[in-house]
Amino acid sequence: MRDFITGSTADLSVSLGDLRLKNPIMPASGTFSEDLSDVFDLDVLGAHVLKTIMHDTRAGNPTPRVCDMQSGMLNAIGIPSKGFAYFRDEMLPYWSAYRAPLVVSISAHSLDDFARLCAEVSLPGVAAIEANISCPNIEADGKAFAMRPDTTEQVMTRLRAETDLPLWAKLTPNTGEPVDVARAAQAAGADALVVANTVLGMSIDITTRTPRLGNVMGGMSGPAIKPIALRMTYQCAQACDIPVIGCGGISTLEDVLEFLIAGARAVQVGTATFQSPTTMARLVSELGAWMDTNNIRSVDEIIGTVQAPEAGVFE
Amino acid sequence: MRDFITGSTADLSVSLGDLRLKNPIMPASGTFSEDLSDVFDLDVLGAHVLKTIMHDTRAGNPTPRVCDMQSGMLNAIGIPSKGFAYFRDEMLPYWSAYRAPLVVSISAHSLDDFARLCAEVSLPGVAAIEANISCPNIEADGKAFAMRPDTTEQVMTRLRAETDLPLWAKLTPNTGEPVDVARAAQAAGADALVVANTVLGMSIDITTRTPRLGNVMGGMSGPAIKPIALRMTYQCAQACDIPVIGCGGISTLEDVLEFLIAGARAVQVGTATFQSPTTMARLVSELGAWMDTNNIRSVDEIIGTVQAPEAGVFE
Amino acid sequence: MTFTPTVLPVPAPQGLSLRCFEARCRVISNTPVNGEYRLLVLDAPAEVLDCQPGQFFQLLCPQPEGETPFLRRPMSIYGFDAAQGRLEFLYKVTGAGTRGLATLRPDDAFNVLGPLGQGFSMQDDWQHLMLVARGVGLATLAPLARMAQEKGRKLTAICSARRPELAMSVDLFESYGAEVIVVHDQNASSTPEALRPLIEARIAAGQVDAFYTCGSARLLRLLQDLGAKHGIPGEIAMEQQMACGLGMCQACVRQFRVGDRLIQRRVCREGPVFPIEEAIV
Amino acid sequence: MTFTPTVLPVPAPQGLSLRCFEARCRVISNTPVNGEYRLLVLDAPAEVLDCQPGQFFQLLCPQPEGETPFLRRPMSIYGFDAAQGRLEFLYKVTGAGTRGLATLRPDDAFNVLGPLGQGFSMQDDWQHLMLVARGVGLATLAPLARMAQEKGRKLTAICSARRPELAMSVDLFESYGAEVIVVHDQNASSTPEALRPLIEARIAAGQVDAFYTCGSARLLRLLQDLGAKHGIPGEIAMEQQMACGLGMCQACVRQFRVGDRLIQRRVCREGPVFPIEEAIV
Ligand SMILES: Cc1cc2nc3c(=O)[nH]c(=O)nc-3n(C[C@H](O)[C@H](O)[C@H](O)COP(=O)(O)OP(=O)(O)OC[C@H]3O[C@@H](n4cnc5c(N)ncnc54)[C@H](O)[C@@H]3O)c2cc1C
Ligand SMILES: Cc1cc2nc3c(=O)[nH]c(=O)nc-3n(C[C@H](O)[C@H](O)[C@H](O)COP(=O)(O)OP(=O)(O)OC[C@H]3O[C@@H](n4cnc5c(N)ncnc54)[C@H](O)[C@@H]3O)c2cc1C
């Protein structure tokens, strides 16, 4: 296919296990919806990743739900969800009309609920399931499943048993043991890792002395967290064999290349779409042009090519 | 004392346990040295915190040791150290000539080394010891002491036994259990918590496909990490009774107030000094002027005054 | 240094037409209107000028010294003219983003996203319109004046302000043939107690088929009350913190009362204009 | 829009005098010198103009569009004049920071920190000086020309460049009475093999008491070799990635050979000028 701006015909396709994407650019869950089709043709994307759904309908967090930070933002949207039935009856038919593969993000606060939803969403038209295991596990101590290797392995094992679809685990940076968590997800049968979700943060309005988010704390996203997400992407790609999908602060072509070089096979773009809703379309186009210029035939020639640093060492 | 710019005579003093500081502004370890006396009179500061020392002389990490990030920087300086003897013979006499209390940051890679150094630095002229427990514990699995509550309690218990000086624990944000770690430090007898150290990150030069740091990964600091450090400060201040010293991304008066309101009794300023070496002197001055304007008599009227958010709640 | 404003190139969707665009505009002027407000006039590409009164844009604000606004800022369309390629915003300098806007100089490039949201409706049987607004809310309602004239409706504009000289857009309303009533805090003519008889007199005279409002909780409550009592419909433009402005992130939800149910709606997508009787502040 | 350049107010230390200052300067001009280099001329307060050739400043670069340099950028003093309040930098546009510098316009405010580091020395028995440098290294050595003239020393400047027209500061060196030799890559006169006999001829004629260099590893090795062979001392200005520029962070260390020991020194504090024989690249 010829690129809409540059005319590049470079082959941008990548495989994530059995799933072949026509390019490595896809949205991050919670920052994308059918509304973006107001801005560009969503079929240029490598995949479509929907906002996390939970089984039941839910209201989400109190407002204010977002606030502006330096080089990023905080959000505490929560997971307002119209529930599984709405997804099946309304959303799935809508998204099935696109050629881009559909990735459904799911979550729950207990193992049983998670497993049930995983089985439920394993429907024709769904190309992969992304398990948002960064949400609190209320059966344990309220810590997110993905904060610890044991709870990660538990939940991913349950989900694996419920579906034959490609199953991705979306990890959290709010852990001291990202590599152990990644290995646990792999051991439990995950087909890919999405690295990573938002970083827990907070902001206070000094005039009113109140938190700027209705939920007090929230998730940091945007360029400020890029070095953290890139580090985790590198760590996970080094430690695991399953594909890693980079996510966190990606907004420019350089960012995409940095994550690919670090070992990601694809990337998700979130907050950048809020700053500039045309970002993902532009990245697809720019990646093709860059590959043409640099005479690179396949994205595989970029993935995981990070070298040892040329470091000045001291005795 | 009258402020050098504003003429304010507000009382900025705060207590950290038995230690009284004339104002809550001090440098962060590793971003301060006698060289800053080229720029302003260091006796305006609430305290002096030195670069972490280890017992033996050490070379530090390979170069490049720093790189520029969006709203922050990465560093992998390591702990180049001239060792304890140099500290005792050269540095201690130099710093003792100032009136500001001297805080000595120490570290080690094993419990015994840590304990020995703690005893050694407990010298007249030292006002407090800051234990940098964010460094790898090579007796365990190489993870930093402060990543887990159990190793935190172990090391702080050992240090507590070696000194009667005020003992501060400097925590890391690279953990999924910051509150448990903070409680463990308190239980082991820490007199204050410094919250927090740098966030582990990485950056890659896409032209050479090599990491931008000689050490591959490094610590993120500066405004980008402020929401993370503020969140941890709030969590620790809520969970513990001992004073919390906020640290991470502080560069403006608003930042100082945000940390104080969140519950910090004092703050450390690091990277901001690199952008603008006059930052700390300016913050002392601006805090006095702000208190005058707002008719606030004591910093205690600010500390920990965060309110519940005025949130719009949904059914 | 002049350049031709354009929309950012994007892949065209099959069949469907795009509803909004990220556009690189050129600043024509950016001037103080009175002590608190500024008027930004842009040379904008035709694609973004198919607007409705009440719709808004998301503005990518420049960084003022020492501050770093990150997210776009929502701003109502104050004026638009497809023939002339003009797009106007009237804004109040309140924080980092609007301070950034204030730094824009003629010929600067400026990135806007829009038009966004649902604008005001003007049903066929709404012949006598009454607009009641305060402060920057008047900016949002201003384009209604032209729309009313174009559709041949009668418009009464009650402009509320702290002091009479701060009442905005009075000339603009008058130029489109509206009757303007300025009320203000100094003589207490702006209180709900003072406004109620003023408005009820006009209702009694059959001069109010619909209300429009924006920007004041007190005014909303007054109009909800009068609307319920006299069976007069109306519309309000609402505000909420936003991230995407397009409907994707769910940051901007508010609650609305529809019959006896409370429902959530996104201000950026289902709004910013909503039926007055459903609004909750 | 003009303003008086000043240093930021700080508490005065007792007895000690401050060595460097954070200063708000005013841009006088910022113009291209040739394809790759630009000259930035500032109106600077007196406090920062007590400089030595070889010292540097840390520049707080403005943000060019779409880029966000964070740390200050080190830049050698190209020229300074305390009487006139002038401070000059010659820079090559290479990345985000220097692209930011290139956006500075006359009358803009610009924050600099300095002077920093140890400058060049010029020992009494160094009567005949030879300066050999390439590219932007010539910017660093330029202020030596005036110093040499003031001290009544003879100076030979070998200016190396890719093409003859890219050799910088030739006029400046000549204006201070230096003999200038331009060597370049196009006729291969800039290779170490070509330079060696050129320099050795002058050494033989007793015309070289000391070397100064900057900016090229090949040149350093040549001069280290010639210096060792003929017993000629010299100084080199070195570069390293910096954060603080003051000596606090230890980012900028390099290794040096002192006798048979390898030691670490901070480029920003102990340098950027070091003895040629101790340098390692
Ligand atoms: C649909 C809509 C139309 C608007 N039209 C206008 C207009 O025509 N003229 C005008 O002056 N103002 C208008 N506003 C308000 C305007 O968006 C805010 O004044 C502006 O965002 C303030 O940004 P700041 O950075 O200057 O202030 P800050 O207070 O520093 O902003 C911090 C954050 O809060 C958000 N925020 C602050 N105030 C508001 C608000 N009232 N509504 C929504 N978000 C807010 C900002 O967008 C930003 O994300 C409108 C708001 C909405 C939602
Ligand atoms: C003491 C000293 C004096 C210097 N004098 C001059 C001069 O007079 N004219 C001139 O053009 N250049 C000089 N340089 C080099 C100049 O500092 C770099 O070109 C500049 O920092 C590049 O910044 P950038 O953001 O444009 O490039 P980028 O490559 O984007 O910079 C990325 C990071 O690397 C650092 N960096 C890049 N190149 C160098 C370098 N060569 N040395 C140290 N850090 C570097 C930057 O400071 C920044 O932190 C000097 C360097 C030092 C250490």
Ligand SMILES: Cc1cc2nc3c(=O)[nH]c(=O)nc-3n(C[C@H](O)[C@H](O)[C@H](O)COP(=O)(O)O)c2cc1C
């Ligand atoms: C407003 C908002 C809502 C989000 N909602 C979800 C969500 O429902 N599920 C999820 O897994 N991640 C969610 N995220 C996290 C993003 O998918 C992404 O992991 C994160 O924002 C980092 O990427 P970025 O910096 O590109 O935004 C959300 C992020 C934002 C900003």
Ligand SMILES: Cc1cc2nc3c(=O)[nH]c(=O)nc-3n(C[C@H](O)[C@H](O)[C@H](O)COP(=O)(O)O)c2cc1C
């Ligand atoms: C260059 C550099 C060196 C540092 N060295 C140390 C150190 O030796 N010991 C330590 O506890 N923290 C060290 N830190 C961390 C800082 O003390 C501080 O915790 C961190 O930078 C966050 O604060 P900031 O954002 O204000 O810089 C270092 C930070 C930087 C940038």
Ligand code: FES
């Ligand atoms: S602002 Fe994102 S849904 Fe309204």
Ligand code: FES
């Ligand atoms: S740059 Fe910090 S010590 Fe040299």
